[in-house]
Amino acid sequence: MFKIVRSESVKLKGSFQLYFAVGVMVLQLVTVVPYVLLLKNGVALVDVLLLTFAGYPLVTSMSAVLLFEQEKMANSFQEIRCYPKKYRLWGSKLVLSDCLSIATLTSTWLILGQIKLALVSFLLVVLLEHIHVGLTFFVDQTKNILLGFLEVLFIIFASNKALLNIYVLPVILPVNYIFQPNSLYLLLYVGYFILATCIVLWGIRRLDR
Known part of the structure; x- marks a missing residue:
């Protein structure tokens, strides 16, 4: 398993997914951190958090699409179908993708010392990623990204407390x-x-067909 993870981490280097993640992280660090440090206001802190939350669905949907497209470009889908440990292979891809998204989207709050906000951010990122x-x-990738835009709307409504006590929309729970x-x-x-993890496993199984 360790060899698979190491191999996938090497493949991640120089990928569009990595460049995209680094770009998003740098953008947050140069905008969110100075803004929060200058204001030093609890209300503003929550407002900024909710504003960044609205961007998470688009970041994770793009990350997932780039991960999938990377495999297509590498022409390795046929090999994955025949690979006897494909669940471990895709599991390692998912873990690395999770770690990349978590580092990208929660590092800002850890730097600011906001552990609780970082934890809530972590919960949302991991769920969206899966x-x-x-x-x-x-x-297809277009529908995946369109769903990301729809999730943005749900998060915006939730940030205005319009969807409290609504339990059927997973993205608004955090x-x-x-x-x-x-x-x-x-x-x-x-x-x-x-449920989201089971969908991933089901998708991996469909590669056999």
């Missing part, structure tokens, strides 16, 4: 938890996370 990676097996700390949000989050 959802969009899973969707790459079933829909946002609602900020305004209304409720263990039910976390419980449902776990359920949706497991």
Whole structure:
């Protein structure tokens, strides 16, 4: 397993996915961090967090699409279908993609010392990453990105407290938890996370066909 992860991490170097992630991280560091440090206001901090949350679906959907397209460009899909450990292979890809997105989108809050906000950000990023990676097996890249835009709208509505006590939209649960700390949000989050992971596994299985 370690060899597979190391091999995939080497493949990640120089990829469009890595360049995209680094670009997003640098953009956050040069805009969000100075803004928050200058204002030093709790309300402004939450506002900036919610504003960055609105961009997460697009970042994760693009990351998932770039991951999938990278494999197509490498012409390795046929090899993956025949690979006896393809679940481990795609598992390592997903773990590395998760780590890259987490480092990209939560590092800002860790630098600012906002551990709770970094944790909420982490929950949203991982869920979105699994959802969009899973969707790459079933829909084309345009539909995947369009779903990302739709999720942006949901997060914007949730940031205005318009979707409190709504439990059927997984992407708004971390946002609602900020305004209304409720263990039910976390419980449902776990359920949706497991469902998203099962979709990824189902997609990997479909590669056999």
